[in-house]
Amino acid sequence: xxxxxxxxxxxxxxxxxxxKKGVEDTTMNDIAVASKKGRRTLYTYFxxxxxxxxxxxxxxxxMLSDHMEITAAKNLSPDAKIMxxxxxxLDSIKMVVYRNGTLKANFFRDIWRVETKRKYFDAKEIELxxxxxxxxxxxxxxxxxxxxxxxxxLHYCIKGIEVPYIRGQIGENLDDETGWRYxxxxxxxxxxxxx
Numbered sequence: 001x002x003x004x005x006x007x008x009x010x011x012x013x014x015x016x017x018x019x020k021k022g023v024e025d026t027t028m029n030d031i032a033v034a035s036k037k038g039r040r041t042l043y044t045y046f047x048x049x050x051x052x053x054x055x056x057x058x059x060x061x062x063m064l065s066d067h068m069e070i071t072a073a074k075n076l077s078p079d080a081k082i083m084x085x086x087x088x089x090l091d092s093i094k095m096v097v098y099r100n101g102t103l104k105a106n107f108f109r110d111i112w113r114v115e116t117k118r119k120y121f122d123a124k125e126i127e128l129x130x131x132x133x134x135x136x137x138x139x140x141x142x143x144x145x146x147x148x149x150x151x152x153x154l155h156y157c158i159k160g161i162e163v164p165y166i167r168g169q170i171g172e173n174l175d176d177e178t179g180w181r182y183x184x185x186x187x188x189x190x191x192x193x194x195x
Contacts, residue, residue: 007045010035011059014052019099023053057114060096061121067092072128078136079195082154083184085128089158094166126155136191143192150191 013035017026028049032042046052071088074081129151136142144150164170171179188195 006037006041007055008059010037010042010045011052011055015056015059018053018056023049028052054117057117061117064089064092064096065121065124068125068128072132077195078132078139078141079188079191079193081132082129082136082191083180083187085132086154086158086183086187087180089125090162090165093162097166122155122159126151129154133191136193141194143194154187154190 010031014026014031017030017034021030026049028042028046029039031049031052032039035042046055067088068085071084072081074084076084130147133142133144133147133151133154137144137147161170171182174182187193
């Protein structure tokens, strides 16, 4: 097995154990046994459980980033693309949290551990927003003065509603279609959308 495959396997096994038992209740030995690798092999790749936890978070964020890039590359109008990016961002974050079970609590409770890994993901996402916003501005669809600042604000607004979205606290009495229509009205209004 190659080095990358072994590392990926260890990360996946750790993610599953963290989801079942929680990060705090999972030991390095648990990960070694579940992965059918010796402790020596595990310690060759990771010096601590914290390093494995960070690798799990990093792998999840890489999948999210790939998903966002695929969305941004779609042949859609900028207004449709920006909404799809927002919806995919929120749904993907929600999926990561649910997939990771008890990691759910740690994912937000220990926000600073996650934030150190999120910086790269956030920067890539802001760049995707910039490209789509610039495209929309160039086509006369968005009436915005500063693409850079608008992309930053858009990103942090979306990031700010992740937890309430995951918990179902936003528009809990609305069906999805109605809820997203409200979001679309707010986003398009803020961008001065001409469509």
